[in-house]
Amino acid sequence: MNILERFTESWRKYRKPGYYEEFDYHWAMTIDLDRCTGCEACVTACQAENNLPIVGEKEIAKGREVQWIRIERYWEGEYPDVKLRFIPMLCQHCDAAPCETVCPVSATYHNQDGLNTQIYNRCIGTRACAVYCPYEVRYFNFTDHHWDSPLEQQLNPDVTVREKGVMEKCTFCIQRIRQAKDHAKDDGRRRVRDGEVQPACVQSCPANALVFGDRKDPESQVAKSMNDPRAYRVLEELNTDPSVVYLKKVVAKDDHAS
């Protein structure tokens, strides 16, 4: 191998890290809609874990609330035969994410764990990612937020408090994933075990509707439940390849799908 080939080889390695072909971990989540009761415990847990701002009544009326995971409600049918359906909606961590291509400064990108990450420090606030996201799960900090004393005492020290002008969204509790990976490394460079890491929403779900884990491990709970015959992904026709899989038997009715 001559020097030029060696150079191009190492350059390619540098420019194209291993995870371009294969992720180290491939974090994924399944949400069993038959188990979900819509209790919003996940919403609250996320609020507490990730230092989500409390924007107040006025801002919510303007449509500026920040909820990394939200329960979407859909009514079906006419009174008195009404059905309420709901679906927790969070960042789908798409493997072909439209938001990643549009950010001019690469503030949002795909990391080696298959996560769609958001770098607050790099964000310049074009808000293009929020427009490009078909799931509408990106939230913008329209103003600086403050926590009335003593609420600021309960802020999670592992998570940034975002300033005005940056975009934010669900991270699959990346701080917990980092911690679990560090433990695993200290523990003799093993891989993170299944169930060792749980995002706040998964942890708090009383019905165990949410399952989180590494999709690359075929024995993991999440990989198994992803093979459930009820599995479907929201807006799959857009080819965003989401990492969040919903479990619900979807039947086509005469005129509209339920």
Add this chain to the structure above:
Amino acid sequence: MQAETNNLRYADVNRDVVRSIVETGPRYYVALATAGSVTLLCFFFPWFYQLYFGIGAAGMNHPGVWGTYLASFIFWIGLSHSGTLLSCVLHLTNSSWRKAMYRSAEAMTLFSLLVAATFVFVHVGRPWFIHWSLPYPNQMELWPNFRSPLLFDVMAIATYLTGSSIFIYMGSIPDFAAVRDRTAGWRNTMYTLLSLGWRGTDKEWHRLHWAYTFLAVLIIPLAVSVHSIVSWDFAMSLVPALHQTIFAPYFVVGAIYSGTAGIVTVMFVLRKYMNFEQYITKVHFDNLGKLLLLLSLIWSYINAVELFTGWYSGTSTEYEALKFKMFGYYSWLYWEMILFCAAAPLLCIFKRFRTSFVPMLILSIAVNIGMYTERFLIVGTSLSRQYLPDAWGVYVPSLVELSIILGSFALFTTMFLVFVKIVPSVSIYEVKETMDTPTVTSNTEPLAPPEGSPA
């Protein structure tokens, strides 16, 4: 044109144009002071407040994260289109009627682009970091994302701004020299520098003409690409009403359309208040009226195609978005746009309408109001109705936004007012080319030199 400028002599052209620069009436100062203070009060103060408070000062929300700032950005980019583009096309096709109006049209391009670029700063959440979207070498080895249409946009606008500034500057060199030879004092020094030692030799004229044609050829595809790229900011998304292949031609046509209307407005004002009645004539309004008519027809066609493809796609999201656009919360804006941009310009079929100045002025303003609405609708209605009905919502601009829109027009006017006192707003040498060669005996009465010229 020829028939109407027949009674002018070459010296008259010089005198009139130099007069427009050196003789400044109180009306001009009043206009400048008004425009300047409105800019400060309505553009910069609200903007500074927004910088301090956050984008929350505007009315944006989820899902309407893009608002009037982006609409204004597209509008000003669009307005910039006709100037240089039209001037280039007409230069290459040897249309002599271009010569009296192209300088102000090109200036319009330049200043609209500057206002548009300012709107990028107004729009983003953290404008103090906007240089991160430029590919400059840095110690962190961080580069912008070259896949992003927003980055293409930054590149395209920077290129267009550079190209059109060079184009307008190069075309003005002989005129700077002409003014240099007729002024004294600080003006003389300034024009000496600006004219780059122009002497008017054959070689210089030859090179100027060559370079000018070269740039004209270069700028046409550039102008088309700029607005195509602006459209990709939208068309490359997955948003139902935005994800359309027609968007690039739609934006280009829309840009040239609003730009042409803008030229009509500016020419009316120049003609009326800068005393260019003999240079900007009915011929120009007639020709621009024909152009407006053609563009409005193309524009209407594209709108019809948009509706047809939305309906034909058969997807519920696409259908819902179009239904919302036509009959939803913003429907009155949609029909206002149709009235101003598709119906009203049909009046240009009549020659009598095209050659009357005030109706043309009203039409041109109406077209631009309609085109602003179009841009607002593209941003506003499309984001309101996306895939998940739970995330549907409407966006209403706040007072800060409305004030900044108003202020942006004042900003544009201020820059234009400064421009007409520095650069000859009618091309001296090219107007002369369109005139008959004067005879020696034509007129012998002495000409009054303009005020401020050397004795």
